Amino acid sequence: MKKTSLIILLVSLFSGLAFSQSFTMEQVGKFSFPSELTSSPTGEKIAWAMNEQGKRNIYFAEGPAFEPQKLTQFNKDDGQEISSLQFTPDGEWLVFVRGGDHGGGNASSTVNVQNLPKLPKVEIKAINLASGMVEDIVQGDDFSLGAHAEILFLKNGQVWTANAHNMEEPKQLFEVKGNVNYAQYSPDGNKVVFVSNRGSHSLIGIYQNDSTAIQWISPSFHRDALPIWSPNGEQIAFIRRQGGQGAEYPVLEPRHTPWEIWLADVSKGTAKKLWKAPETLRGSYSYPFFSFSADGNLIFQSYEDGWQHLYSLEVTSGKTTLLTPGDYMVEQVKISPDKSKLIFSANNGPAPEDIDRRHIGTIDIASKKLTWETNGTGIEAYPVWIGNTGKKAYFSATAQRPHLIALNDGNNTKLLQESIIPSDFPQTSLVVPKQVKFTAPDGTTVYGQLFEKEGGAAKKPGVIFAHGGPQRQMLLGWSYMDYYSNTYALNQYLAELGFVVLSVNYRLGIGYGFEFHRPAYGYYQGAVEYQDIKAGGEYLAALPQVDGEKIGVYGGSYGGYLTALALARDSELFKVGVDIHGVHDLDGRYDLPETYEVAPDLDKAKKIAWESSPMADLKTWTSPVLFIHADDDRNVGVSQTADMIRRFEEMGKPYESILIPGDTHHWMKWSNMIRVDQATADFLKKHLMD
Numbered sequence: 041m042k043k044t045s046l047i048i049l050l051v052s053l054f055s056g057l058a059f060s061q062s063f064t065m066e067q068v069g070k071f072s073f074p075s076e077l078t079s080s081p082t083g084e085k086i087a088w089a090m091n092e093q094g095k096r097n098i099y100f101a102e103g104p105a106f107e108p109q110k111l112t113q114f115n116k117d118d119g120q121e122i123s124s125l126q127f128t129p130d131g132e133w134l135v136f137v138r139g140g141d142h143g144g145g146n147a148s149s150t151v152n153v154q155n156l157p158k159l160p161k162v163e164i165k166a167i168n169l170a171s172g173m174v175e176d177i178v179q180g181d182d183f184s185l186g187a188h189a190e191i192l193f194l195k196n197g198q199v200w201t202a203n204a205h206n207m208e209e210p211k212q213l214f215e216v217k218g219n220v221n222y223a224q225y226s227p228d229g230n231k232v233v234f235v236s237n238r239g240s241h242s243l244i245g246i247y248q249n250d251s252t253a254i255q256w257i258s259p260s261f262h263r264d265a266l267p268i269w270s271p272n273g274e275q276i277a278f279i280r281r282q283g284g285q286g287a288e289y290p291v292l293e294p295r296h297t298p299w300e301i302w303l304a305d306v307s308k309g310t311a312k313k314l315w316k317a318p319e320t321l322r323g324s325y326s327y328p329f330f331s332f333s334a335d336g337n338l339i340f341q342s343y344e345d346g347w348q349h350l351y352s353l354e355v356t357s358g359k360t361t362l363l364t365p366g367d368y369m370v371e372q373v374k375i376s377p378d379k380s381k382l383i384f385s386a387n388n389g390p391a392p393e394d395i396d397r398r399h400i401g402t403i404d405i406a407s408k409k410l411t412w413e414t415n416g417t418g419i420e421a422y423p424v425w426i427g428n429t430g431k432k433a434y435f436s437a438t439a440q441r442p443h444l445i446a447l448n449d450g451n452n453t454k455l456l457q458e459s460i461i462p463s464d465f466p467q468t469s470l471v472v473p474k475q476v477k478f479t480a481p482d483g484t485t486v487y488g489q490l491f492e493k494e495g496g497a498a499k500k501p502g503v504i505f506a507h508g509g510p511q512r513q514m515l516l517g518w519s520y521m522d523y524y525s526n527t528y529a530l531n532q533y534l535a536e537l538g539f540v541v542l543s544v545n546y547r548l549g550i551g552y553g554f555e556f557h558r559p560a561y562g563y564y565q566g567a568v569e570y571q572d573i574k575a576g577g578e579y580l581a582a583l584p585q586v587d588g589e590k591i592g593v594y595g596g597s598y599g600g601y602l603t604a605l606a607l608a609r610d611s612e613l614f615k616v617g618v619d620i621h622g623v624h625d626l627d628g629r630y631d632l633p634e635t636y637e638v639a640p641d642l643d644k645a646k647k648i649a650w651e652s653s654p655m656a657d658l659k660t661w662t663s664p665v666l667f668i669h670a671d672d673d674r675n676v677g678v679s680q681t682a683d684m685i686r687r688f689e690e691m692g693k694p695y696e697s698i699l700i701p702g703d704t705h706h707w708m709k710w711s712n713m714i715r716v717d718q719a720t721a722d723f724l725k726k727h728l729m730d
Contacts, residue, residue, distance in 0.1 A: 063466035065718045068529045070462045071442035073522050076125035079424040081377045083131050086433050089122040094710025096122045106447055108456050111167050119153030119708035128189045133204040134167040137181050141704045144674035148181040153709040155702045166204040178202050178210040187229030199223045214247050226273045233267045241283035257304045258311035270332050276304045277338055288639040294560055299325035314358050318344050322554045333405045334379040346554045363403050369551050376425040380405055383423045387551050389415050393475045396516045400434055421520035437518035439472040470532050473516055478579040480571040491531050491541040501590035501728035502540045502580040506573055508597030510548035523706055530717045542580045546572035564626040567652040573602050577613050590728045594720055596620035604654035611663040616727035618720045620668045621676045624684040626653040666696045666723040668716055670703035
């Protein structure tokens with residue numbers, strides 16, 4: 041053999057060995073994922089749920105040592121979610137819901153991923169922290185807690201009550217017309233405020249006892265919501281929006297959604313308007329954080345300056361003060377037990393990349409002092425206060441280490457449960473994604489994260505990932521949402537296989553301001569956000585290390601919709617795709633009117649909705665596709681995929697598919713999640729590599 045040939049062979053062999061696959065999808069899918077982090081109103085106690093390969097359990101830790109204790113023994117990958125984890129006001133019990141799927145519609149309906157002949161239950165349970173005993177309280181959901189361990193829960197649109205001590209049978213508290221969708225005890229536990237939805241309007245009522253008439257708070261023909269008690273129980277603040285049905289304005293024209301903050305005197309039942317949102321698109325209602333503070337004033341969240349920020353509202357004057365100035369988004373807001381401090385997560389920091397991260401901020405309400413508690417290259421989210429001495433807990437992850445609970449006392453940070461990360465989890469082998477920016481055809485700047493492993497072929501195949509939601513943001517590290525920690529793990533696995541992966545944060549997503557989050561002509565009104573996906577594909581194809589003739593695309597939910605659009609409209613660019621529980625037909629987004637008065641642009645809007653659907657472009661769809669859907673999906677009906685497959689069969693188009701009976705939109709069973717991820721990677725690899 042000639043010397044030059046030998047050198048080439050050795051280099052080739054060395055390159056292949058250097059780029060050999062070092063971990064499997066199952067191994068990277070073993071990421072730890074905490075949820076439901078909560079703190080006790082008394083003492084220094086925290087609790088959280090941890091998902092370990094589908095086995096979901098509750099952990100507890102108490103100061104000063106904060107050594108985690110496992111309180112439950114749910115040791116099967118059975119798809120039974122833990123949600124609504126809360127301490128009782130005395131800190132002696134933990135109450136939670138086991139079962140259901142609280143990430144979608146019909147949340148309280150049982151989930152049967154094991155396809156058992158007898159359906160699992162959705163139950164409210166309580167843990168006695170002194171004895172460690174787990175008590176079954178009642179089949180139910182949507183609960184809140186009273187001052188004396190009472191459990192208030194909703195059932196069939198009515199209010200029921202039980203007790204964490206399980207001393208008596210649950211009972212319906214009162215009967216009322218309409219559908220009750222919210223109920224909270226007063227601070228002393230002697231009254232209940234609730235919201236009764238009456239169809240055209242909603243009323244706020246107060247129940248006191250069986251012999252006292254229900255008191256309606258400033259009843260009107262509007263939609264009143266989110267009533268909150270003042271610390272002394274003498275006032276209630278609430279949100280008021282328009283009721284009834286307005287004129288048939290043009291449906292394609294963005295319109296302001298008005299809302300107001302009102303304050304009621306509980307003893308009199310009267311209320312007055314404190315604040316009205318600016319009459320702008322940015323000032324529209326967006327389900328804000330809303331709370332009294334210790335000084336009797338209010339804290340609320342608004343998008344009015346173009347970013348989701350916190351404001352204080354003086355009850356006496358109606359004056360508002362911006363508490364979180366800057367071009368960043370505030371979310372996951374919690375108030376301290378004494379209502380003197382706020383804590384939140386935000387995409388802010390000194391580095392340009394921080395817009396694609398999360399860090400923790402706090403506010404002293406009296407002085408309005410804002411302090412950034414964390415910084416750097418990590419992801420910190422879902423913070424809570426511990427006691428009243430300034431200690432705090434939150435989710436903490438990096439680009440490589442998945443989320444664990446972190447404790448911070450103001451000086452030092454301690455990670456809990458590092459030992460639960462499996463020994464074969466490939467933490468050190470994961471790539472650190474890079475922030476990239478590119479420009480859509482209409483000039484919009486779009487952000488993304490690029491996953492690429494060093495070495496390998498000179499020209500690698502590329503994959504575009506489109507997240508779901510669409511009100512989501514993928515980050516430069518592990519996501520604080522379990523669904524997107526899953527897709528982050530899959531992107532890492534695809535990079536490990538030798539793909540260059542671009543995760544696109546397209547318009548309609550959060551984190552980049554109001555105009556990016558709420559663009560005109562999005563989704564069924566024109567799918568303007570698809571520009572960002574196509575621009576991402578073209579950006580990826582133009583990278584020097586990427587083979588522009590081998591670009592794939594995948595996504596789930598809204599990302600499945602965008603995947604289908606990409607394959608239907610641009611098969612020349614996107615050579616293959618995996619469409620996971622995507623939306624395909626937007627033709628029914630506008631109901632046929634039953635009255636003479638209709639929106640003047642209704643016909644145009646219906647035409648645009650159809651043209652925004654992947655169904656409209658099936659004739660130009662030539663790329664191979666794998667459809668995946670579970671048939672208990674509460675977010676996107678399985679009919680969306682069934683109908684698409686029928687169209688494919690009628691047109692004689694090839695496809696592959698996977699139907700998973702019994703699971704939901706969120707892959708409640710870990711083994712199903714791994715199956716879907718592996719099938720996605722295998723399909724992309726088969727068409728772009730093999």
